[in-house]
Amino acid sequence: MNHKEIINHVLKSPNPKVKLAITDIDGVLRGKYINKEKFQSALEGGFGFCSVVFGWDSSDALYNNSSPVAGWHNGYKDHIAEIDLSSYRQVPWDDEVSFFLADFSQSNHQACPRTLLKKIAHQAENMGFQALFSQEFEWFNFKETNQSIYNKPPSELQPLSNGMFGYSLLKLQQNHDYLNDLYNLLLQFNVPLEGLHTETGPGVLEAAIYYTEIIESADRASLFKAATKEIALKHGIMPTFMAKISPDLPGSSGHVHQSLSDGKKNLFFDANETHCMSPLMQSYLAGQMKVLPELLPMIAPTVNSYKRLVEGMWAPTIMNWGIDNRTTTFRVINNSEKAMRIEARAPGADANPYLAMAALLAAGLYGIKHNLSLDTKAIAGNGYQDDNGERLAPNLWQATQKMKTSEIACELLGEEFINHFSATREWEWQEYSKSVSDWEYKRYFEII
Known part of the structure; x- marks a missing residue:
C-alpha cells in the first residue's frame, strides 16, 4: 500500500486507536495508544515524546552523567517524533490495532537509534x-x-x-x-x-x-x-x-x-x-x-x-x-x-x-x-x-x-552520539559495580 492507502486503511479500521512506538538506547520499545484524531494531527506536525526516553536506563533510573541530549538541565522537554508510514502493521494479538514506528530523523536527534541507522543507510x-x-x-x-x-x-x-x-x-x-x-x-x-x-x-x-x-x-x-x-x-x-x-x-x-x-x-x-x-x-x-x-x-x-x-x-x-x-x-x-x-x-x-x-x-x-x-x-x-x-x-x-x-x-x-552512548554505558557499569552478587555472598559471607 502507498501512504495514502495506509492512512485510509487506518482511519476506516473499526479499532478506534493507533499504537505508536519508538526504540530507546537499549533497544526497548517505548510507546502508547493514541486516538485517530491525534494520529491525523501527528502525521502533519509530528507528536511530542518526552525526552526522558533517552535520559533513563532500562530500569527507568535517570542517568546522572549523560550528555546534553536529555537531563534536568532541559527539563526533560518533549522532542518531536515523526511517524514512519512505511512501518505500518496491524497487531493480530491486539484486536488488529494499527501500529507504527516513529523516530526523530527530521530533527536529527543524536540519541535516537533508528535515526542513526537511517543516516548510515543513506550513506x-x-x-x-x-x-x-x-x-x-x-x-x-x-x-x-x-x-x-x-x-x-x-x-x-x-x-x-x-x-x-x-x-x-x-x-x-x-x-x-x-x-x-x-x-x-x-x-x-x-x-x-x-x-x-x-x-x-x-x-x-x-x-x-x-x-x-x-x-x-x-x-x-x-x-x-x-x-x-x-x-x-x-x-x-x-x-x-x-x-x-x-x-x-x-x-x-x-x-x-x-x-x-x-x-x-x-x-x-x-x-x-x-x-x-x-x-x-x-x-x-x-x-x-x-x-x-x-x-x-x-x-x-x-x-x-x-x-x-x-x-x-x-x-x-x-x-x-x-x-x-x-x-x-x-x-x-x-x-x-x-x-x-x-x-x-x-x-x-x-x-x-x-x-x-x-x-x-x-x-x-x-x-x-x-x-x-x-x-x-x-x-x-x-x-x-x-x-x-x-x-x-x-x-x-x-x-x-x-x-x-x-x-x-x-x-x-558523530561525536554527540558517541558522547551520549558512552555515558550511558559507563552508567550501566557503575550501576553494576554497586551491586552485590550471589557469588560474593557464597564466597565471602562465612569464610572471610
Missing part, C-alpha cells in the same frame, strides 16, 4: 549500495510470569522444556501451541521467519528472520523481541533475551547477516576471486575487522554481554574471520551467489538491532571508502587459538573507554 545508498541485512536470535523461555520470577532465585525458574536437545522435533511438538502462534502471528505482523527450531539448552529456541533492506530488517528484529514477549504472555511463558543466563550453558546470540547489492546482484560475490569474495566484500570485511573493536559496546551493550563472549561457548573472543567457521567473529558464508554474505557472530540477543546494524554497516563502508585490504587470512581451524588476532575487550567498561576515545567512532557516528 550506503549514496555510494550506490543497498544494504541487505537480517538477524537471528536465540533465547530462553520459562514457564513463569513477571510476578513469579521475583519470588524465586534464577536457579529455580522452570524452563519451557528440560534437557539439551537442539533441532528437536519432539520439543517443538510438546510446545506446538506456543510455537505455532509465534510463527503464524509474527508472519501476520510482517516479521516473517526463515526458520524456528530448538537450540541446545533447557527451553532454548532460535529464530532466523527473513532478510531485507537494513531499516526494515532492524524494524523486524526489534519488533520480533517485543512481539515474542507479548505472544508468550498468553501461553504463560516468559522469554528472556539476556546474553548469558548461566555460566554452564551457551549464551543467546543475535547474529547479524549482511551483504550489499546494487539492486540486481550480490556485490559480495565474485567467482574469479579466492573464496568467491569480491574485492568490495574484502574491503568491507577489512573495515569491520579494523573498526569493530572500537564500536564493540554497540553490539555488546550490557555487562552481561561479555559473559557470553567466552572461549568454547559458540561466541567469539578474537577479531578474526573464517569460511563457514563458527569459532570466529566473522563467518563468511559462500555457498552460492545468492547466499554470499558475512555473519557477524559477536552480537548477542541483548543487542539493540538498530545500533548493532549501524555499527556493522558503518565499519564496512569505512573499509570500502578507504579501499582497505583484507590482510589477515581465513581461520581454517579453532578461532579461539588464533594468536595473531586482536582480543575483544573483556568487559563493558574497557570496551566503552576504547569507543569513547576513538576518533574513528566519532567520525563514523
Whole structure:
C-alpha cells in the first residue's frame, strides 16, 4: 500500500486507536495508544515524546552523567517524533490495532537509534549500495510470569522444556501451541521467519528472520523481541533475551547477516576471486575487522554481554574471520551467489538491532571508502587459538573507554552520539559495580 492507502486503511479500521512506538538506547520499545484524531494531527506536525526516553536506563533510573541530549538541565522537554508510514502493521494479538514506528530523523536527534541507522543507510545508498541485512536470535523461555520470577532465585525458574536437545522435533511438538502462534502471528505482523527450531539448552529456541533492506530488517528484529514477549504472555511463558543466563550453558546470540547489492546482484560475490569474495566484500570485511573493536559496546551493550563472549561457548573472543567457521567473529558464508554474505557472530540477543546494524554497516563502508585490504587470512581451524588476532575487550567498561576515545567512532557516528552512548554505558557499569552478587555472598559471607 502507498501512504495514502495506509492512512485510509487506518482511519476506516473499526479499532478506534493507533499504537505508536519508538526504540530507546537499549533497544526497548517505548510507546502508547493514541486516538485517530491525534494520529491525523501527528502525521502533519509530528507528536511530542518526552525526552526522558533517552535520559533513563532500562530500569527507568535517570542517568546522572549523560550528555546534553536529555537531563534536568532541559527539563526533560518533549522532542518531536515523526511517524514512519512505511512501518505500518496491524497487531493480530491486539484486536488488529494499527501500529507504527516513529523516530526523530527530521530533527536529527543524536540519541535516537533508528535515526542513526537511517543516516548510515543513506550513506550506503549514496555510494550506490543497498544494504541487505537480517538477524537471528536465540533465547530462553520459562514457564513463569513477571510476578513469579521475583519470588524465586534464577536457579529455580522452570524452563519451557528440560534437557539439551537442539533441532528437536519432539520439543517443538510438546510446545506446538506456543510455537505455532509465534510463527503464524509474527508472519501476520510482517516479521516473517526463515526458520524456528530448538537450540541446545533447557527451553532454548532460535529464530532466523527473513532478510531485507537494513531499516526494515532492524524494524523486524526489534519488533520480533517485543512481539515474542507479548505472544508468550498468553501461553504463560516468559522469554528472556539476556546474553548469558548461566555460566554452564551457551549464551543467546543475535547474529547479524549482511551483504550489499546494487539492486540486481550480490556485490559480495565474485567467482574469479579466492573464496568467491569480491574485492568490495574484502574491503568491507577489512573495515569491520579494523573498526569493530572500537564500536564493540554497540553490539555488546550490557555487562552481561561479555559473559557470553567466552572461549568454547559458540561466541567469539578474537577479531578474526573464517569460511563457514563458527569459532570466529566473522563467518563468511559462500555457498552460492545468492547466499554470499558475512555473519557477524559477536552480537548477542541483548543487542539493540538498530545500533548493532549501524555499527556493522558503518565499519564496512569505512573499509570500502578507504579501499582497505583484507590482510589477515581465513581461520581454517579453532578461532579461539588464533594468536595473531586482536582480543575483544573483556568487559563493558574497557570496551566503552576504547569507543569513547576513538576518533574513528566519532567520525563514523558523530561525536554527540558517541558522547551520549558512552555515558550511558559507563552508567550501566557503575550501576553494576554497586551491586552485590550471589557469588560474593557464597564466597565471602562465612569464610572471610
